[in-house]
Amino acid sequence: MIRLYNTLTRKKEEFQTLEPGLVKMYVCGVTVYNDAHVGHAMSALVFDIIRRYLEYRGYKVKHVMNYTDVDDKIIARARQLGEDPLALSQRYIEEYANELKSLNILPATSYPQVSKTMPLIIEFIQGLIQKEAAYAAPNGDVYFSVTGDPDYGKLSGRKLEDMQAGARIEVGEAKGHPMDFALWKAAKPGEISWDSPWGRGRPGWHIECSAMNLAELGEQIDIHGGGNDLIFPHHENEIAQTESYTGKPFARYWIHNGMLQIGSGEKMSKSLGNFVSIKDFLKQRDADVMRMLVLSGNYRAPLIFTDETQDAAEKSLERLKSALRPASPSASGLAAEAASALASQAENTKQAFIEAMDDDFNTPLALAALYELVKAINTARGDGATDEQLKPAQSMLRELTGVLGLRLQEKQGSGDADKFIDLLVEVRSEIRKQKLWQLSDLIRDKLKELGVTIEDTKDGAKWRWS
Numbered sequence: 001m002i003r004l005y006n007t008l009t010r011k012k013e014e015f016q017t018l019e020p021g022l023v024k025m026y027v028c029g030v031t032v033y034n035d036a037h038v039g040h041a042m043s044a045l046v047f048d049i050i051r052r053y054l055e056y057r058g059y060k061v062k063h064v065m066n067y068t069d070v071d072d073k074i075i076a077r078a079r080q081l082g083e084d085p086l087a088l089s090q091r092y093i094e095e096y097a098n099e100l101k102s103l104n105i106l107p108a109t110s111y112p113q114v115s116k117t118m119p120l121i122i123e124f125i126q127g128l129i130q131k132e133a134a135y136a137a138p139n140g141d142v143y144f145s146v147t148g149d150p151d152y153g154k155l156s157g158r159k160l161e162d163m164q165a166g167a168r169i170e171v172g173e174a175k176g177h178p179m180d181f182a183l184w185k186a187a188k189p190g191e192i193s194w195d196s197p198w199g200r201g202r203p204g205w206h207i208e209c210s211a212m213n214l215a216e217l218g219e220q221i222d223i224h225g226g227g228n229d230l231i232f233p234h235h236e237n238e239i240a241q242t243e244s245y246t247g248k249p250f251a252r253y254w255i256h257n258g259m260l261q262i263g264s265g266e267k268m269s270k271s272l273g274n275f276v277s278i279k280d281f282l283k284q285r286d287a288d289v290m291r292m293l294v295l296s297g298n299y300r301a302p303l304i305f306t307d308e309t310q311d312a313a314e315k316s317l318e319r320l321k322s323a324l325r326p327a328s329p330s331a332s333g334l335a336a337e338a339a340s341a342l343a344s345q346a347e348n349t350k351q352a353f354i355e356a357m358d359d360d361f362n363t364p365l366a367l368a369a370l371y372e373l374v375k376a377i378n379t380a381r382g383d384g385a386t387d388e389q390l391k392p393a394q395s396m397l398r399e400l401t402g403v404l405g406l407r408l409q410e411k412q413g414s415g416d417a418d419k420f421i422d423l424l425v426e427v428r429s430e431i432r433k434q435k436l437w438q439l440s441d442l443i444r445d446k447l448k449e450l451g452v453t454i455e456d457t458k459d460g461a462k463w464r465w466s
């Protein structure tokens with residue numbers, strides 16, 4: 001039984017879908033006006049890992065990720081570049097889609113866009129006005145009325161009285177209450193706009209997700225996801241809109257990932273200008289490194305993005321890859337008992353992996369189980385296991401790392417490394433015969449840094465990947 005942490009109830013709950021075997025999952029995507037950064041990659045990876053795991057556990061997952069392609073920032077950037085806003089956002093959508101593919105993120109079932117959902121958005125707003133959950137202001141804006149929604153604030157745990165204290169109505173806003181939010185914004189001169197019953201304008205940010213959700217997945221869904229910076233106001237407002245419109249509970253489980261932070265603890269964001277684009281990241285490191293960074297921590301916790309944490313993720317990947325290497329050419333075979341012990345450890349690893357992942361996708365614990373298997377495989381190889389004997393454990397490791405979406409590709413040419421290590425170890429033995437200890441220790445220490453352990457035994461030096 002899978003249990004997951006639900007932001008709405010603030011506790012871990014048993015996962016039960018609305019329809020047997022089917023998961024309807026909506027994840028808020030990006031606003032496309034600039035290069036996406038590794039913080040966006042983190043959120044996309046978290047939900048890719050969750051989706052892959054749910055599929056591994058036998059569910060069919062309908063995964064919807066939207067693109068916000070109409071927005072103040074897009075309009076501002078397009079004006080700056082002298083470009084049509086929708087052409088600009090389309091360009092970034094295509095770039096982002098390619099980056100997700102490079103990160104080995106499975107394609108979503110659908111990618112709705114605001115600009116292509118306009119009739120439904122307008123219909124949705126009309127429905128809210130009819131139900132008196134929203135009102136049209138004389139200036140052509142339409143607002144959602146928070147005071148008409150008795151459980152407004154339930155997702156973020158905020159009370160309207162408290163929120164009201166810091167809020168005020170800005171000049172030019174035609175709101176009845178400071179916390180009321182725009183469903184429709186009257187067009188300013190020269191801005192991209194659409195016809196509506198309230199005059200030309202464009203939708204507010206929150207209504208788009210409610211409408212796209214309804215269009216793609218229906219009135220009720222299983223999982224609604226996004227970064228924890230979206231809990232308030234975006235997701236709070238989505239619940240308010242959708243539940244006021246349908247009269248039914250909206251998403252059963254609200255899942256939120258932590259924020260990616262740079263070394264100083266600052267959140268990475270476009271507006272703070274402290275971001276590393278996915279494009280630049282992929283020039284420096286393998287896509288698996290980003291995924292491993294995400295897997296190494298709890299998805300709800302902040303992810304610390306520094307050179308050190310990236311190096312550590314790279315090392316963890318090397319460790320996993322070391323176990324997938326073939327048997328030594330001189331392998332003489334394990335005793336039958338040792339070989340079957342390795343095979344049964346592989347089965348135990350699978351159980352431990354599933355137990356960890358069933359517990360709110362505890363990837364650090366799942367990885368710990370995999371490292372145990374890595375150790376067992378490498379020990380068996382060192383003890384002379386043949387490829388045939390390593391195979392069941394290696395296949396299991398491939399299967400489970402595959403569930404996490406890791407590719408574990410060897411770098412070009414690194415499959416030949418073994419031959420060179422053999423050669424270095426042989427040269428070192430000659431050096432030792434000549435009692436050049438310093439030089440021999442230097443080779444041993446440098447190889448250790450590269451993940452190769454040399455042991456001097458009475459039958460000569462032996463080496464293994466550590």
Ligand SMILES: [Zn+2]
Nearest residue numbers: 028029209234
């Ligand atoms: Zn959204």
